[in-house]
Amino acid sequence: MTTRGQTQQFDKALFKASVEKHLVTTYAKTPETADSRSWYLAVGKALAEISTGSLLETEKQLAEQNVRSVNYLSLEFLIGRLTGNNLISMGLYEEVSAAVEELGLNLTDLLEEERDPALGNGGLGRLAACFMDSLAAQEYPAVGYGLHYEYGLFSQSFEGGHQVEAPDAWRGIEGYPWEVVRPELGQTVGLFGSVETYTDKAGTICRRWVPAMTVEGVAWDLPIVGYDNKSVYPLRLWECRSPAPFNLARFNDGDYVGAQYGQLEAGNVTKVLYPNDNHDQGKTLRLMQQYFHCACSIADILRRHFAAGNKIEDLAKLESIQLNDTHPTIAIPELMRILIDEHKLGWDAAWAISSKVFAYTNHTLLPEALERWSESLIADMLPRHMEIIFEINHRFMTLVEEKWPGNNEIKRKLSIIEEGQQRMVRMANLCVVSTYAVNGVAALHSELVKRDLFPEFNELFPGRLHNVTNGVTPRRWLKFCNPGLTELVNEKIGTEWPAKLDQLSGLAKFAEDKKFQKRYLAVKKDNKQRFADWVQDNMGIELDTNAIFDVQIKRLHEYKRQHLNLLHILSLYHRLLNEPTFDMHPRVFIFAAKAAPGYALAKDIIFAINKVADKVNNDPRLGGKLKVVFVPDYRVSLAEIIIPAADVSEQISTAGLEASGTGNMKLALNGALTIGTMDGANVEIREEVGDENIFIFGLLVDEVLKQKEEGHDPYRYYHADSLLRASLDLLNTDEFTPGNPGQLSAIRQNLLDGGDPYLVLADFADYVKAHEKIDAEYRDQATWARKTILNTALVGKFSSDRSIRDYVNNIWKLKAVSVK
Ligand code: GL9
Numbered sequence: 001m002t003t004r005g006q007t008q009q010f011d012k013a014l015f016k017a018s019v020e021k022h023l024v025t026t027y028a029k030t031p032e033t034a035d036s037r038s039w040y041l042a043v044g045k046a047l048a049e050i051s052t053g054s055l056l057e058t059e060k061q062l063a064e065q066n067v068r069s070v071n072y073l074s075l076e077f078l079i080g081r082l083t084g085n086n087l088i089s090m091g092l093y094e095e096v097s098a099a100v101e102e103l104g105l106n107l108t109d110l111l112e113e114e115r116d117p118a119l120g121n122g123g124l125g126r127l128a129a130c131f132m133d134s135l136a137a138q139e140y141p142a143v144g145y146g147l148h149y150e151y152g153l154f155s156q157s158f159e160g161g162h163q164v165e166a167p168d169a170w171r172g173i174e175g176y177p178w179e180v181v182r183p184e185l186g187q188t189v190g191l192f193g194s195v196e197t198y199t200d201k202a203g204t205i206c207r208r209w210v211p212a213m214t215v216e217g218v219a220w221d222l223p224i225v226g227y228d229n230k231s232v233y234p235l236r237l238w239e240c241r242s243p244a245p246f247n248l249a250r251f252n253d254g255d256y257v258g259a260q261y262g263q264l265e266a267g268n269v270t271k272v273l274y275p276n277d278n279h280d281q282g283k284t285l286r287l288m289q290q291y292f293h294c295a296c297s298i299a300d301i302l303r304r305h306f307a308a309g310n311k312i313e314d315l316a317k318l319e320s321i322q323l324n325d326t327h328p329t330i331a332i333p334e335l336m337r338i339l340i341d342e343h344k345l346g347w348d349a350a351w352a353i354s355s356k357v358f359a360y361t362n363h364t365l366l367p368e369a370l371e372r373w374s375e376s377l378i379a380d381m382l383p384r385h386m387e388i389i390f391e392i393n394h395r396f397m398t399l400v401e402e403k404w405p406g407n408n409e410i411k412r413k414l415s416i417i418e419e420g421q422q423r424m425v426r427m428a429n430l431c432v433v434s435t436y437a438v439n440g441v442a443a444l445h446s447e448l449v450k451r452d453l454f455p456e457f458n459e460l461f462p463g464r465l466h467n468v469t470n471g472v473t474p475r476r477w478l479k480f481c482n483p484g485l486t487e488l489v490n491e492k493i494g495t496e497w498p499a500k501l502d503q504l505s506g507l508a509k510f511a512e513d514k515k516f517q518k519r520y521l522a523v524k525k526d527n528k529q530r531f532a533d534w535v536q537d538n539m540g541i542e543l544d545t546n547a548i549f550d551v552q553i554k555r556l557h558e559y560k561r562q563h564l565n566l567l568h569i570l571s572l573y574h575r576l577l578n579e580p581t582f583d584m585h586p587r588v589f590i591f592a593a594k595a596a597p598g599y600a601l602a603k604d605i606i607f608a609i610n611k612v613a614d615k616v617n618n619d620p621r622l623g624g625k626l627k628v629v630f631v632p633d634y635r636v637s638l639a640e641i642i643i644p645a646a647d648v649s650e651q652i653s654t655a656g657l658e659a660s661g662t663g664n665m666k667l668a669l670n671g672a673l674t675i676g677t678m679d680g681a682n683v684e685i686r687e688e689v690g691d692e693n694i695f696i697f698g699l700l701v702d703e704v705l706k707q708k709e710e711g712h713d714p715y716r717y718y719h720a721d722s723l724l725r726a727s728l729d730l731l732n733t734d735e736f737t738p739g740n741p742g743q744l745s746a747i748r749q750n751l752l753d754g755g756d757p758y759l760v761l762a763d764f765a766d767y768v769k770a771h772e773k774i775d776a777e778y779r780d781q782a783t784w785a786r787k788t789i790l791n792t793a794l795v796g797k798f799s800s801d802r803s804i805r806d807y808v809n810n811i812w813k814l815k816a817v818s819v820k
Pocket of ligand 1 (some may be wrong): 121122123124125127276277278363364369441470555658659660661662680
């Protein structure tokens with residue numbers, strides 16, 4: 001264990017006293033009456049006391065040195081449990097484990113008491129959390145700005161195979177021990193009202209916003225503890241304390257979010273996270289959340305700037321603001337408004353600052369995910385901002401006219417304002433026009449952003465479009481979640497790799513080493529057992545750890561094609577029962593996924609997988625060769641058990657649609673072999689691990705586009721491929737829903753008569769072939785061992801430390817500051 005960082009100051013006796021003090025004074029329990037949860041809370045509070053001190057000290061030193069920093073604005077930070085991870089970063093894991101043992105407690109059990117803060121939907125929110133971890137680990141000055149939702153992503157259970165959502169009160173009754181409220185940082189945020197013209201003392205005619213109402217923002221800080229150093233950065237989450245305007249509930253009739261609000265006046269703006277994945281719902285309250293988040297964050301950035309003694313003119317020199325997707329785009333007109341209306345800068349001076357402060361990350365090409373807000377909604381809620389957006393667009397259109405004189409088609413295409421029945425504001429266009437850097441999240445995705453999404457912007461603003469391939473933090477996604485592999489790796493290459501993941505390549509030379517192979521496979525087996533025990537305890541399903549654990553864990557979405565996986569399972573079921581010569585190594589198909597509450601087909605797919613699971617898990621004719629497990633309530637802490645146990649990683653999106661993926665990286669790092677399409681970061685994973693150590697199948701991006709253009713005919717595949725036909729037709733029987741045929745036919749219907757929008761049928765045959773290859777290669781354990789070891793060894797590139805260095809060098813231009 002590390003000896004730098006906070007370790008030196010640790011005093012076991014003092015720490016135990018602090019835990020006991022918090023148990024009594026903060027949680028009103030005696031050591032005799034305390035249950036495991038109270039002890040966890042007290043330990044968390046005692047640790048938070050240490051990290052809060054470091055947070056304040058970091059804040060102080062950075063302000064004194066007045067260094068450039070990045071502000072990461074995101075509506076989502078899917079941080080997962082903090083206690084275990086912060087212990088690792090603080091270098092206190094063993095010490096605290098020993099201390100709590102003296103109190104008669106077991107640290108591993110205590111850590112299980114922590115509820116996951118689920119303040120995000122999936123990859124985009126988890127990426128923000130990994131990035132904060134890597135910023136702190138490398139001491140690049142940063143503040144994360146998000147929202148303090150009362151309810152995080154809904155918790156999921158199954159009733160009769162159907163998804164049921166329940167609110168997620170992640171803070172519990174006692175509050176979350178790691179957070180600290182900062183009343184002195186409170187903000188007041190205006191809404192609605194009108195814009196008035198007035199003449200100032202100098203005789204200038206000015207515009208200003210007169211809001212009709214205000215709400216209060218309260219800051220909560222969570223500590224982002226730097227790995228093996230003394231820096232602790234704030235993740236600052238804004239809570240709205242005032243009730244939302246009561247007529248808002250109207251806009252949310254009958255839906256999941258509406259239900260969380262209950263009585264009209266009960267809800268405040270930050271009550272609940274919107275549970276959508278790659279889908280824009282356009283709800284009024286969501287815009288209000290976005291503006292509330294931006295207004296509080298921009299005001300806080302300016303507060304820090306002025307508190308350090310700086311002038312407004314120097315803002316772009318000292319601050320960069322990264323917009324995580326278009327969700328915080330309204331920060332741009334908000335800063336312009338403050339610069340012009342409050343600091344009295346002229347348009348050009350204000351634009352010179354603003355356009356050098358903001359940078360934007362695009363996370364998706366899916367058209368249904370690109371945010372557009374109706375002009376009338378923005379004009380109503382934020383009238384001054386709408387004026388500013390019009391002015392930005394007006395000036396931009398002049399630029400377009402200069403470049404392409406008289407070309408109205410290009411103007412219509414690029415305009416921030418989309419004309420139509422109801423005029424809409426295109427937030428992505430606003431971002432590209434108003435930022436100094438735009439990036440995609442994997443090489444392929446960034447190319448497609450340039451080629452297909454913003455080709456003319458690339459001509460207009462050469463050099464503005466970048467790539468930064470995503471990454472994951474090796475602290476959580478290897479060192480913390482996989483202690484067995486960590487120990488083995490430490491023994492072979494030393495202990496520096498969690499901060500220098502490229503060093504994993506030092507394992508490659510052991511890939512053929514029989515002894516090492518055996519130990520590596522033994523670790524995998526232990527991890528499979530740990531997960532199998534979890535499944536036995538929580539779901540009552542028995543798993544054989546000799547089977548191939550084949551894992552697809554991610555949000556449920558048609559483009560991610562969980563239904564392609566399902567069709568393959570149905571094909572195996574069919575062959576086991578109908579092909580006397582068919583043989584396969586035992587397989588466990590493991591799914592975990594939440595569906596957006598309003599996404600009917602996604603819920604149908606969950607139901608179908610659950611029904612198929614019920615049948616195959618109990619069908620003696622299959623000889624235990626086929627098991628299907630749909631683990632409920634997918635969340636970060638579950639991923640931490642599933643990923644180390646995976647043999648196969650399913651990354652099977654339609655090519656061109658998964659911007660990057662990050663689960664693919666975590667799984668490869670933990671030694672799962674990828675079966676995947678040439679999509680997102682799969683392309684770069686293949687580059688790193690080599691074509692022999694990954695199973696690539698399916699249409700390429702341009703083949704997908706061509707096939708769509710020419711008109712994809714699902715029935716052509718259906719008639720030509722008898723295995724596909726048999727698999728699809730099973731969905732029309734009552735094989736899995738005894739007595740109720742047709743309960744699963746919506747999926748078949750969508751694929752055949754719905755036109756198969758994600759080309760599932762086009763990739764089916766190649767997918768089946770790739771799985772046959774996996775089956776054959778797994779049976780040869782030496783081959784498999786070599787491949788799985790090489791996956792761990794060769795994915796060092798996908799550390800989020802490298803992603804952050806890419807941002808720092810190419811976009812943010814920060815210098816690391818070591819806190820003393
Ligand atoms: C996503 C992309 O779909 C992923 O491919 C990408 O890895 C992540 C992070 O860049 O961003 N965009 C997006 O809206 N989501 C992503 O995961 N969805 C959720 O976060 C639920």
